[in-house]
Amino acid sequence: MENNLKNRNRDPDCPVRTVLDRIGDKWAVLVITTLGEEGTMRFNHLYETIGDISQKMLTVTLKKLQEDGLVSRKMYQEIPPRVEYTLTDTGVTLVPLLNALAEWANANMKGIKKSRSVYAEVN
Amino acid sequence: MENNLKNRNRDPDCPVRTVLDRIGDKWAVLVITTLGEEGTMRFNHLYETIGDISQKMLTVTLKKLQEDGLVSRKMYQEIPPRVEYTLTDTGVTLVPLLNALAEWANANMKGIKKSRSVYAEVN
DNA sequence: TTTGCCAATTACTTTGGGGTAAGTAATACT
């Protein structure tokens, strides 16, 4: 409660920013919410479910999420290769927050779109 | 509940993406949470409170938020000019969600940083 | 008369996110 706004915002280690670097990433959010609904998934399953992500961005995003300990990766020594991705316990705790945002989005999209079109008319 | 994941994700009007376009923006989040704490603020007050945003990005961000109807702008015909920014009712409803994310960030930053450093060592 | 204030705007440059396409390893199938 007694946080100093200025200090918080200037802090290079600001937790909010640390998190936004990941959560603000559209692909990361999509991966987390998708894993949150489907549980464990293989690479191509994620790739097809998300639909418009490229392989490159999926690889990059998964790597970042592993790095942060939000997603775990399990590789099977088989041919053809099999790799499974699952949310970690920490990752799971993020899902309800993202879902809350999604619900907010659903509830407010109409108003936002209307506001945008009104704004566009005036300008 | 019976949402089809694939359809949802391929939908160009997907609410989640519509919202992420704004919420995923680091500056927008900073502006909303700052206004959420301080109430009405003038341009320079926001500028100084956020600290490391440029005037340009603050202007651009405020414009986007107005466009979406999340922030209202009130201009006084005075010299030197005075402009006040306030969250709209819709904008206010977003604050607790963003604060929840901030709390999550605070609670999990330590773990994330540790995970990152462990990951860095291995690779 | 020069400076400062406030809220921008403009011009210019840089960064990097993200796309496409091709390549890779190792094996099984035809």
Next chain:
DNA sequence: AGTATTACTTACCCCAAAGTAATTGGCAAA
């Protein structure tokens, strides 16, 4: 022999987002 599969990696390129720095307008105070 040739092709498919899986989970990537690599190389190359583009464009929009964001940063920097200078400028504006109109008035008041030093």
